[in-house]
Amino acid sequence: MTIAKTDAKICGMGHSMKRKEDPRFIRGQGRYVDDIVLPGMLYMDIVRSPYAHAKIKKIDTSAALKIPGVLAVIDGPTLAKYNLHWMPTISSDTQMVLPIDEVMYQAQEVCAVIATERYIAADGADAVEVEYEPLPPMIDPFKSIAKGAPVLRHDKKDQKDNIAFHWEAGDRADTDKAMAAAEVVVTENIYLPRIHVASMETCGCIADFDSAQGKLTVYMTTQAPHAIRTVFALVAGHVGLSEERIRIISPDIGGGFGGKVPVYPGYVIAVAASVVIGKPVKWIEDRMENLQADSFARDYHMKVELGAKKDGTMTALRIKTIADHGYSNASANPSKFPAGLFSICTGSYDLKHAFCEVDAVYTNKPPGGVAYRCSFRVTEAVHAIERITDSLAHKLNMDPAALRMKNFIKFEQFPYKSVLGWEYDSGNYAPALKKAMDIIGYDALRKEQAEKRKKGELMGIGISSFTEIVGAGPSKDFDILGIKMFDSAEIRVHPTGKAIARFGTKSQGQGHETTYAQIVAQELGIPASDVQVEEGDTDTAPYGLGTYASRSTPTSGAACAMAARKIRDKARKIAAHLLEVKEEDLEWEPGKFSVKGAPQKSKTIQECAFAAYTNHPQGMEAGMEATHYYDPPNLTFPFGSYICVVDIDSGTGVVKVRRFVAVDDCGNIINPMIVDGQIHGGLNQGLAPALYEQISYDEEGNITGGSFIDYYVPTSLESPNWETDKTTTPSPHHPFGAKGVGESATVGAPPAIANAVVDALYHLGITHLDIPITPEKVWQALKAKGATA
Numbered sequence: 001m002t003i004a005k006t007d008a009k010i011c012g013m014g015h016s017m018k019r020k021e022d023p024r025f026i027r028g029q030g031r032y033v034d035d036i037v038l039p040g041m042l043y044m045d046i047v048r049s050p051y052a053h054a055k056i057k058k059i060d061t062s063a064a065l066k067i068p069g070v071l072a073v074i075d076g077p078t079l080a081k082y083n084l085h086w087m088p089t090i091s092s093d094t095q096m097v098l099p100i101d102e103v104m105y106q107a108q109e110v111c112a113v114i115a116t117e118r119y120i121a122a123d124g125a126d127a128v129e130v131e132y133e134p135l136p137p138m139i140d141p142f143k144s145i146a147k148g149a150p151v152l153r154h155d156k157k158d159q160k161d162n163i164a165f166h167w168e169a170g171d172r173a174d175t176d177k178a179m180a181a182a183e184v185v186v187t188e189n190i191y192l193p194r195i196h197v198a199s200m201e202t203c204g205c206i207a208d209f210d211s212a213q214g215k216l217t218v219y220m221t222t223q224a225p226h227a228i229r230t231v232f233a234l235v236a237g238h239v240g241l242s243e244e245r246i247r248i249i250s251p252d253i254g255g256g257f258g259g260k261v262p263v264y265p266g267y268v269i270a271v272a273a274s275v276v277i278g279k280p281v282k283w284i285e286d287r288m289e290n291l292q293a294d295s296f297a298r299d300y301h302m303k304v305e306l307g308a309k310k311d312g313t314m315t316a317l318r319i320k321t322i323a324d325h326g327y328s329n330a331s332a333n334p335s336k337f338p339a340g341l342f343s344i345c346t347g348s349y350d351l352k353h354a355f356c357e358v359d360a361v362y363t364n365k366p367p368g369g370v371a372y373r374c375s376f377r378v379t380e381a382v383h384a385i386e387r388i389t390d391s392l393a394h395k396l397n398m399d400p401a402a403l404r405m406k407n408f409i410k411f412e413q414f415p416y417k418s419v420l421g422w423e424y425d426s427g428n429y430a431p432a433l434k435k436a437m438d439i440i441g442y443d444a445l446r447k448e449q450a451e452k453r454k455k456g457e458l459m460g461i462g463i464s465s466f467t468e469i470v471g472a473g474p475s476k477d478f479d480i481l482g483i484k485m486f487d488s489a490e491i492r493v494h495p496t497g498k499a500i501a502r503f504g505t506k507s508q509g510q511g512h513e514t515t516y517a518q519i520v521a522q523e524l525g526i527p528a529s530d531v532q533v534e535e536g537d538t539d540t541a542p543y544g545l546g547t548y549a550s551r552s553t554p555t556s557g558a559a560c561a562m563a564a565r566k567i568r569d570k571a572r573k574i575a576a577h578l579l580e581v582k583e584e585d586l587e588w589e590p591g592k593f594s595v596k597g598a599p600q601k602s603k604t605i606q607e608c609a610f611a612a613y614t615n616h617p618q619g620m621e622a623g624m625e626a627t628h629y630y631d632p633p634n635l636t637f638p639f640g641s642y643i644c645v646v647d648i649d650s651g652t653g654v655v656k657v658r659r660f661v662a663v664d665d666c667g668n669i670i671n672p673m674i675v676d677g678q679i680h681g682g683l684n685q686g687l688a689p690a691l692y693e694q695i696s697y698d699e700e701g702n703i704t705g706g707s708f709i710d711y712y713v714p715t716s717l718e719s720p721n722w723e724t725d726k727t728t729t730p731s732p733h734h735p736f737g738a739k740g741v742g743e744s745a746t747v748g749a750p751p752a753i754a755n756a757v758v759d760a761l762y763h764l765g766i767t768h769l770d771i772p773i774t775p776e777k778v779w780q781a782l783k784a785k786g787a788t789a
């Protein structure tokens, strides 16, 4: 599907239009939640548990309440009066808003102080005295699933163990048989540690209850305003906050990456405080609260087995996973897929037998299991298949590129039905890998590596040829809490031919104000600069499920094209009326209808818009607007091939990424510059967990990685010079052939880096290293082999 390029004035798809939102961002004029100040606004700060597991004996608020400016302390019993001390999670589990008598993880919310100033609220929080009786914490998920382990979620009456859920896909018996028959089997235990998004802006809200109107407005950092409004109505409907009385406004958001999808207790407490006190209440997390208490990502312990023939043909894949979900399953996964889209784990390879299973386990850690810039667990799946593919190559002494080429799903096999149930829409994997190999000079690098190895120098080359799965719906398979995962667009063309377009998604920096305008421009020929894009206000935007999992282009982007086409159909009728010809006598080119054979007789889209309000045919509704709720027939399957070259210092264990080539394919592209930016940012967020970021806990449940002192977010100094290129394989079912792209690089990069490191060390007998691959980890591995310099 090729897309005709409009001229630069219209700036439709394929133009690297400068981002419309950037002038305000780069001038510091963005309007984030913390920029909003309302008359009489109060501030909230939260007292958090120092223990991973403890009984609360007493909360003494007397000293806090004596501080001038402290107005109230809200605790569990206060909320219990309104039955608001518990809330559902978006995975249909339950979670405390504030505890009555027990805390279940370090940094859990214990009570909240409301004051006239931000720092008075903080002083108040310091002055609250909580008496705890520490209880033994359950930190290790393997101990938690062991027989006889104490049941952590004793609040749930049917819970007899610490399993949050068991989920599986594929045919177990068939896969066991194929695995037993395999000529070669490689097995790796791969751990993807707990990490946390570190958006520039932390989470926060201002809850503003207007008692005169009985209406609650919440300005909040949410990636999914409509879904949040529905959840609020479900939680607080019984105290009069029904859905039409709630307005969620998500203004500019400084990064989300999945961490701003869930409902956190802080939001609910701020709402309760505003309703009770009758004034606006602002709550903004600090960085440590954000890292320590908000939903984490990953924490997957995977046993991965790959069976093959001796010639390298992959025959069977089996993965068993223990997923540490912390105290509650608060992941943002579609209801039918509690382990997200993990069953995409056969990746880019034509595997005929596969089985995967996930046991999610409760522990005394913060709740969650959200994505960190990936489509519901696809990063875990890609890491598993791409690491084990390299293990197989090493075991067979085959080149990892040749092994991939041998096993790729072939172009003519698409649409491809995977053995784990997905129908891949389109793909062309071999040319993408070939392109990456040509750009990086693969053969020469292999020669250089052999030379270096002779001299004792450590150099590695790692490949990752990943397949992503993005764009949830379709609604028949995808819902969150029963709300179907379609998405929406509403376009209104004003009489003078300018337009406003509103969407159910919500940009957090991805550039929607620009790319959605370009879609309207492409479809209607109205210049993108004349199209105002709005998202994030539930009182004005059409209902949608929000932005995460790279779903905006596949869903709302598609809805935008469909709504624009409805408008174009109406404009055609108006043009025929104005030109006094039949509709079928008209030809369309972006921006104008002209009479076939008489091109001088034409009407522009702007003229049609004016006529829609001033001279429309009798019997036709006036106006020029359309809404579309797009339910995608399938997901989209972007892919890419990444190659990373590393040099390792055997004296210090430091890994240096020398080169990194990323060839991506997201089908037809709306804005090449924005896609490049998405890839660059995504690569950095792939480098981060590969080499730096990790959150871990000691035996008492104390967090390490809870501040930027020990949670290493890479800066420009650590980032290599990313080299990017692309291939184009359009999605056959998307209205303009696009696939999502926001997360491809975060998903694809970590295994390329990990594979490069292992490739440098394999000849020393080092067959696997878990990410993050820190200098210490490498140095210890080298030391164990007597190979340090």
Ligand code: CDP
Pocket (backbone or CB within 6 Å): 510, 511, 512, 515, 516, 547, 548, 549, 550, 551, 552, 553, 554, 666, 667, 668, 669, 670, 671, 672, 674, 675, 678, 738, 739, 740, 741, 742, 743
């Ligand atoms: O849902 P999210 O916006 O995070 O992800 P996306 O749909 O993959 O889009 C990320 C950004 O890249 C948006 O501004 C898209 O419009 C743009 N994009 C594009 O220009 N062309 C594509 N084929 C896919 C995305």
